[in-house]
Amino acid sequence: MSSPSKAQAADVHYRIAPADLHAHLFTVALTVARPAAGQELSLPVWIPGSYLIREFSRNLQALKARQGRHEVALTQLDKHRWQIGCTPGSPLELTYAVCAYDRSVRSAWLDADRGFFNGSSLCLRVHGQEKQRHTLDIAGTSATAQWSVATALEAIATDPRGFGRYAAADYDELIDCPVELGIFWVGRFKACGIPHQMLVSGATPAFDGQRLLADTRKICETAIRFWHGPRGAAPHRRYLFMLHAVAEGYGGLEHRNCSALTCGRADLPRRQESRASEGYTTLLRLISHEYFHTWNVKRLRPAEFASYDYSRENYTELLWFFEGFTSYYDDLLLRRAGLIDDATYLRLLGKAINQLLQTPGRTLQTVAQASFDAWVKYYRQDENTANATVSYYTKGALVALCLDLTLRREGRTTLDEVMRALWARSAGGPITQADLCALLHTLAGRPFDEELAQWVHSTAELPLADLLAAHGVSLKAEPPQWAQRLGLRVTENHGLHIKSVLRGGAAEKAGLAAGDEWLGVQVQGQGWRIRQLDEMALYLGSGTALTALVARDGRLLQLPLELPRQPNRRAAAPDTVSLSATDTVALGRWMG
Ligand SMILES: [Zn+2]
Numbered sequence: 404m405s406s407p408s409k410a411q412a413a414d415v416h417y418r419i420a421p422a423d424l425h426a427h428l429f430t431v432a433l434t435v436a437r438p439a440a441g442q443e444l445s446l447p448v449w450i451p452g453s454y455l456i457r458e459f460s461r462n463l464q465a466l467k468a469r470q471g472r473h474e475v476a477l478t479q480l481d482k483h484r485w486q487i488g489c490t491p492g493s494p495l496e497l498t499y500a501v502c503a504y505d506r507s508v509r510s511a512w513l514d515a516d517r518g519f520f521n522g523s524s525l526c527l528r529v530h531g532q533e534k535q536r537h538t539l540d541i542a543g544t545s546a547t548a549q550w551s552v553a554t555a556l557e558a559i560a561t562d563p564r565g566f567g568r569y570a571a572a573d574y575d576e577l578i579d580c581p582v583e584l585g586i587f588w589v590g591r592f593k594a595c596g597i598p599h600q601m602l603v604s605g606a607t608p609a610f611d612g613q614r615l616l617a618d619t620r621k622i623c624e625t626a627i628r629f630w631h632g633p634r635g636a637a638p639h640r641r642y643l644f645m646l647h648a649v650a651e652g653y654g655g656l657e658h659r660n661c662s663a664l665t666c667g668r669a670d671l672p673r674r675q676e677s678r679a680s681e682g683y684t685t686l687l688r689l690i691s692h693e694y695f696h697t698w699n700v701k702r703l704r705p706a707e708f709a710s711y712d713y714s715r716e717n718y719t720e721l722l723w724f725f726e727g728f729t730s731y732y733d734d735l736l737l738r739r740a741g742l743i744d745d746a747t748y749l750r751l752l753g754k755a756i757n758q759l760l761q762t763p764g765r766t767l768q769t770v771a772q773a774s775f776d777a778w779v780k781y782y783r784q785d786e787n788t789a790n791a792t793v794s795y796y797t798k799g800a801l802v803a804l805c806l807d808l809t810l811r812r813e814g815r816t817t818l819d820e821v822m823r824a825l826w827a828r829s830a831g832g833p834i835t836q837a838d839l840c841a842l843l844h845t846l847a848g849r850p851f852d853e854e855l856a857q858w859v860h861s862t863a864e865l866p867l868a869d870l871l872a873a874h875g876v877s878l879k880a881e882p883p884q885w886a887q888r889l890g891l892r893v894t895e896n897h898g899l900h901i902k903s904v905l906r907g908g909a910a911e912k913a914g915l916a917a918g919d920e921w922l923g924v925q926v927q928g929q930g931w932r933i934r935q936l937d938e939m940a941l942y943l944g945s946g947t948a949l950t951a952l953v954a955r956d957g958r959l960l961q962l963p964l965e966l967p968r969q970p971n972r973r974a975a976a977p978d979t980v981s982l983s984a985t986d987t988v989a990l991g992r993w994m995g
Pocket residue numbers: 692696726729
């Protein structure tokens with residue numbers, strides 16, 4: 404039960420209705436009890452956790468303002484801000500609609516099956532009143548009579564289906580709690596005493612909810628114990644996973660008390676199937692990743708994110724730490740939770756190493772620069788991305804690996820202890836790279852500034868082979884796949900299409916270009932149709948000369964191409980490697 408005063412609408416109060424399912428329109432009525440003279444309002448241009456300017460205001464329409472029975476003039480100041488010519492102190496009501504047709508976790512969606520929204524897409528920010536309590540009514544319509552509502556917002560007066568009133572301590576919290584509407588599966592469990600809910604929409608009847616709950620609970624318990632030991636207190640009192648299964652798609656967005664996840668329907672665990680499919684392992688990694696963010700980025704966070712500026716890019720050089728280290732631990736905690744074995748862990752690690760080795764951009768961009776440039780590079784990938792940039796997820800995870808293995812080899816501390824000490828030192832708040840350096844110095848008994856300068860602020864190669872060898876894992880060069888031998892990234896469904904041409908490779912020298920469709924090859928005077936790069940072996944044998952037949956802009960081109968000979972398997976700088984355990988005792992100590 405809640406007291407009547409607590410259930411009252413706050414000074415900033417929204418009423419949101421899934422008004423027109425087929426037109427994908429939410430309607431919003433925002434009441435500001437005490438507006439300022441010339442009250443300003445705006446919609447965020449980005450959503451924290453996803454570093455791209457998305458201009459959510461492009462979906463907002465029919466904005467009107469009234470005080471009492473009088474319409475009030477409003478002036479649009481720029482792409483996302485409005486000023487209202489209102490009388491101060493007397494209640495102001497704004498009404499508008501938002502078109503919700505983005506299936507990702509970052510915006511809003513509404514159709515006959517389902518609704519979903521982030522407050523950053525639907526809730527105008529009332530300037531000057533952001534720190535106040537906000538309330539939100541979610542209204543049903545006759546078309547949504549069978550639907551339910553779920554959100555991590557505090558429910559203060561809701562019906563059994565979850566429609567009704569919710570509250571947020573401030574605007575930040577309001578837009579950090581997405582809302583799901585529709586018909587969905589819900590399961591519950593406790594992890595270290597903390598109530599968790601898992602909501603799944605879009606699943607098929609074969610979905611094994613109990614298995615997903617049991618495995619997710621192991622992930623949560625492993626993460627809580629990682630940060631706080633067996634008896635420590637986690638920073639959240641409850642947690643909600645909002646998982647949406649689609650035909651094709653993958654992604655997640657972290658929040659303080661919940662996460663919004665998208666997975667392929669085929670990745671969900673199925674009844675009468677005990678083995679973890681590759682797709683299901685991918686889903687568990689996503690769950691592990693977003694849950695680890697509950698600590699690492701939502702609380703422990705870059706000093707630049709101490710308070711978000713929703714009107715523009717928020718730059719930080721530290722995404723290699725917050726995304727990369729989270730990526731290191733998402734897999735490691737799955738291993739520690741017993742959800743994957745050593746062989747699977749090493750296969751996933753090998754994949755990450757190959758991804759880095761096959762990215763020419765690692766020699767141009769440091770992982771700190773990649774973090775800073777996320778807004779125009781990582782989130783806006785194109786055919787040149789692999790040549791000019793490096794992923795702060797992939798390289799950041801491998802920096803974490805190098806740091807952890809170096810600390811473990813020296814024997815004074817581990818990265819686990821460094822993470823916990825950072826948490827304690829910052830009280831779960833903003834940090835800088837200097838804080839990390841200072842802690843490393845204290846715990847490891849020597850400075851690590853040189854390593855961080857090399858690994859994070861230069862493009863030097865990481866010392867992966869030596870460090871892995873010291874922990875019972877051998878890294879072996881493998882013969883490159885055709886894509887690496889040619890220097891290409893391709894798609895092979897419905898024909899062979901070139902996505903990008905890697906810097907300095909054979910394909911670039913021959914003049915192949917992104918967007919080309921590779922139709923066939925001529926070898927020693929004979930022409931052959933190809934649909935997949937692997938077919939090359941059939942026609943080329945041990946030869947190295949061919950002519951590529953490609954279609955580009957409606958024309959057919961013949962491009963002579965000379966392949967590099969198969970490189971020596973002990974090449975100094977291989978671009979394809981595999982990992983194997985050579986000392987299970989040493990590996991076991993690292994896996995913890
Ligand atoms: Zn992440």
